[in-house]
Amino acid sequence: xxxxxxxxxxxxxxxxDLAMSKHIAVVISEDPCVTARPVEALRIALGLCAGDxxxxxxxxxxxxxxxxxxxxxxxxxxxxxxxxPSFKHLSVPFIVEPGTAMDTWSDDFxxxxxxADGIRQFLRSVDRSLVF
Amino acid sequence: xxxHRLGILLSTPPSHPSVETVVQLAEAALRRxxxxxxxxxxxxxxxxxxxxxxxxxxxxxxxxxxAYGCQQHGVSTVMIDSRVSLSGLVxxxxxxxxxxxxxxxx
Numbered sequence: 001x002x003x004x005x006x007x008x009x010x011x012x013x014x015x016x017d018l019a020m021s022k023h024i025a026v027v028i029s030e031d032p033c034v035t036a037r038p039v040e041a042l043r044i045a046l047g048l049c050a051g052d053x054x055x056x057x058x059x060x061x062x063x064x065x066x067x068x069x070x071x072x073x074x075x076x077x078x079x080x081x082x083x084x085p086s087f088k089h090l091s092v093p094f095i096v097e098p099g100t101a102m103d104t105w106s107d108d109f110x111x112x113x114x115x116a117d118g119i120r121q122f123l124r125s126v127d128r129s130l131v132f
Numbered sequence: 133x134x135x136h137r138l139g140i141l142l143s144t145p146p147s148h149p150s151v152e153t154v155v156q157l158a159e160a161a162l163r164r165x166x167x168x169x170x171x172x173x174x175x176x177x178x179x180x181x182x183x184x185x186x187x188x189x190x191x192x193x194x195x196x197x198x199a200y201g202c203q204q205h206g207v208s209t210v211m212i213d214s215r216v217s218l219s220g221l222v223x224x225x226x227x228x229x230x231x232x233x234x235x236x237x238x
Contacts, residue, residue: 020229021229022228022229024228037143037174037238040143040173040174041238043200043221044173044221044224047220047221047222047224047225048221048224048225048228050221050222050225051222051225051226051229052229053225053228053229128228128234128236129236130141130236130238131236131238132143132238
């Protein structure tokens with residue numbers, strides 16, 4: 001028996017009342033220059049975008065540098081560079097806090113500014129949230 | 133409680149307190165008859181061979197581990213229990229779709 005026969009995916013997703021796209025927020029607040037987790041969080045977000053989910057990425061603290069041109073200090077930057085073009089092509093929505101310094105490179109992404117209260121309300125409104 | 137499904141995502145290393153929290157949570161859910169789906173990702177893949185998590189599999193937790201994460205973190209898939217599904221993010225997406233409760237321990 002194949003390992004995947006243990007619990008076929010269709011057992012989960014074919015539940016008529018549950019299987020529907022979800023609105024997901026992926027919140028990244030850790031420093032990409034300190035840990036690889038922000039880049040991994042973006043990889044996860046992209047994977048969820050590839051399904052039917054509406055996925056929004058919220059970048060807090062130093063995390064907005066993930067979308068900037070000067071990325072040489074980012075941990076796992078070579079992995080990040082593989083994924084970023086897909087975020088542009090899919091127009092994945094990003095949210096940052098007001099006053100976040102972005103560069104012209106970031107203009108290629110779908111970035112919106114939202115105050116902290118708005119972000120809190122947004123997170124309450126989504127079906128699922130993943131916080132890194 | 134029949135037909136209720138709990139999805140859990142774990143991305144922290146074995147030393148993190150969330151690892152034990154997930155064990156306790158999953159066991160409590162199973163006791164209430166809830167189907168539990170566990171997805172191990174990032175450093176969470178290192179718990180795939182943890183005896184506590186093997187116990188969860190024995191108890192009925194349907195466990196999936198991120199194959200990419202295993203590669204990134206040097207976890208040999210040969211050592212992983214055959215009942216664990218080596219998966220990609222499409223499975224996580226399916227768990228998010230199909231579970232009426234989802235908790236992320238990141």
